[in-house]
Amino acid sequence: MSLERLINNCIKQDAKAQSQLYKQYASKLFSLCLKYSKNYAEAEDNLHDAFITVFSKIEQFNNKGSFEGWLKRITINTSLQRYRENVGVYDIVNEENIEDVSVEIDDEGLSIDFLLEIIQELPDRYRLVFNLYVLDGYSHVEISELINISTGTSKSNLARARLILKDKIEDYKANASSQSI
Numbered sequence: 001m002s003l004e005r006l007i008n009n010c011i012k013q014d015a016k017a018q019s020q021l022y023k024q025y026a027s028k029l030f031s032l033c034l035k036y037s038k039n040y041a042e043a044e045d046n047l048h049d050a051f052i053t054v055f056s057k058i059e060q061f062n063n064k065g066s067f068e069g070w071l072k073r074i075t076i077n078t079s080l081q082r083y084r085e086n087v088g089v090y091d092i093v094n095e096e097n098i099e100d101v102s103v104e105i106d107d108e109g110l111s112i113d114f115l116l117e118i119i120q121e122l123p124d125r126y127r128l129v130f131n132l133y134v135l136d137g138y139s140h141v142e143i144s145e146l147i148n149i150s151t152g153t154s155k156s157n158l159a160r161a162r163l164i165l166k167d168k169i170e171d172y173k174a175n176a177s178s179q180s181i
Contacts, residue, residue, distance in 0.1 A: 003067060011059045018055055025068065026051075029075045035131045036079035038124060043079075050078040076136070080146050083128060110169065118168045125149075126161035133158050 001009075001020065009017030030047050037043035053074050061070050122130060128147060132138040133154070138146070140154040149157075 004063075007058060007061060007067065010055060013055075021054075022051060025071055028068070029071060032072060032075050033079055034120075035135065036076065036083065036128060042082070046079045046082055047075070049082070050075040053078060076132075077146075080128070083124065084148055110172070114172065118165055121168075122161050122164060126157050126164065129154050129157040130161040130165075 001017075006017050006021055006024075010021055026047065029050060030043060033043035033046040033050070034040070037046055050071075054071060057074075061067060119127060119130065125147075129143055132143045132146065133140065140151045140158075143149070143154040144151045
């Protein structure tokens with residue numbers, strides 16, 4: 001079935017079409033949910049909520065841009081909404097005191113599983129900003145609007161996330177080299 005027909009059938013609340021759409025995109029969207037969730041169970045909840053939104057608003061997709069991009073935007077927004085509902089107080093940061101920290105990662109000997117694991121271990125607010133900025137290409141202004149923080153706080157959280165990741169990678173490499181001796 002073509003994507004256009006699948007979408008039209010979903011608009012008509014056709015359960016088979018909805019099931020097919022879910023099967024076609026669930027794994028991609030679930031991996032996206034994992035990036036923005038505390039754990040596996042929360043990611044499953046976010047995916048479920050995202051598909052509820054998709055099926056209730058699918059008639060709003062106007063064939064401008066990719067359908068998968070539209071699904072991803074809904075999924076990210078759903079995950080961020082849950083985060084905003086559960087978040088406490090943010091640090092107030094003076095933007096003038098923020099250094100732009102760049103971390104050169106020599107990924108030789110680092111598995112993608114290890115990198116994903118240490119990103120997932122970041123504190124929630126650092127992980128969200130890191131994922132949005134580094135992995136999904138959002139600007140600090142966009143991030144500040146998405147999760148309701150200042151631009152300076154976004155920059156600060158990114159810098160702190162990078163430092164934590166740098167330290168974890170250095171520790172990993174130090175442990176790996178000491179074990180090989």
